[in-house]
Amino acid sequence: MIVRPYGDTTGDGMVQLSFTLPVPHDKRAEGAALQLAAKMGMDPAMLVHAKPMGGGFTFFVVYGRVGHLVDTDTVQVVERDFPLLSAKEVNAAVKRGLRRRLSVVGACIGTDAHTVGIDAILNVKGIAGQKGLEYYRELAVTNLGAQVSVPDLVEAARAAKADAVLVSQVVTQRDAHLHNTREMAAAFREALPRGKRPLLIVGGPRFDETMAAELGVDRIFGRGTTPAEVASYLVHALIGRQP
Template sequence: MSKWLRAYGDREGDGMVQLSFTLAILPGDRAREAAKRFAEAHGLKDPLITAMEQVSQQHTYFVAYGHSAHAVDVDAIDVAEISAEPLSREEVEARGKALGRKIVVVGACTGSDAHTVGIDAILNYKGFGGEKGLESYKCFDAHNLGAQVENTELAERAKALGADAILVSQVITQRNCHKENAAAFVELLRKEGWRDKVVLLLGGPRIDNKLALELGYEVGFGPGTKPTMVAAYLVQEVTRRAKGEKVDPRR
């Protein structure tokens, strides 16, 4: 049986949604009507313009609130979900301790990409979203190589450190360079003959688990990922491999 979901506003299934956008027009009655018609063109019924704020000499930012007739069938959705259960920090540490050694993790923002926010948030002690990064865990030996690291350099450092896992961060996406560079790293490890000996994780604002799998990685983490999510996945995956359990064939 299909399970249809509609947006929740004031009550379950009422279909109320917010739509935000910027138009090249200055605030005023004409601008408000333009925003209303713009929202209607996107399927909102009886939209109310709840915000109208000038953001430049020529542009105004709007927020519209209205009724959407659309719904999604959840049972018809097939996605490549991350195969790891949520774990608390304490549970991660306990499972890591059971391995009898630290899990070596090496990460970098590769290629010409100079953005370190993502890789820093996951690996560095300061972490992200109120959670400390992998450096703060007793069960991890985390190495952050920073930004603009070439694929060959990352591979060499990871191999020298005996990495259990490698985290590749890709932020710049022009002309799909994030896909090309990420795929090239996987191919490099394959040519060197040790791809299957390491867990590969891919992260970034345009990354999801489906794309990561397509590019040859074990898992993909997108926007909003917190250190605990990565830590939980790693300790479970490394434990599985230590026990000789088979890897998901989709990988």
């Protein structure tokens, strides 16, 4: 299906764009913002907001029409290919399939100190009314917290005999989340033989979920992921595929 942006009326192609330019706020800066919007295909472009950010930066909001169309049939996304299970169903599947507790190790690696994401998935309090993985009695969860080095993560996973390693990455400056993920995947490949490696799962708001193979991990979860989705995937990947 072919669609175009909607602003004031159906199919009018109107979009809103926000950005910052490294220039102090004045008339010339506003003109520069409109020039950028025009080069991005907005015609006409209207400057609806400009605010100094201090230190020679200005934040802009521009509104205007674009002529681009979107073909929804060609959009590539990672669809959930496993059933969403309740905590009771997850516990039953693990107990039946593994006959032991499923070991999960989680952390924020590198210099990333933002534990909100990993805590939302792992901690009992969870997120959005859902309990975290610590709530599941058949899951043994080790939360290493923030700024964990890759060697320490590998060693912790080995010590816990981890079935799965969950890594959250929020810091994305200079693609730090991508570099850290590749480093982690390479470290596990080097440290453990195939078949002994835990399932590698990463999550964060700036990941492209289609890049799992490229980054060397088994699964990528994006923004809005819930503990139930992660728990259900663990069952699917570690138990559901067993003969």
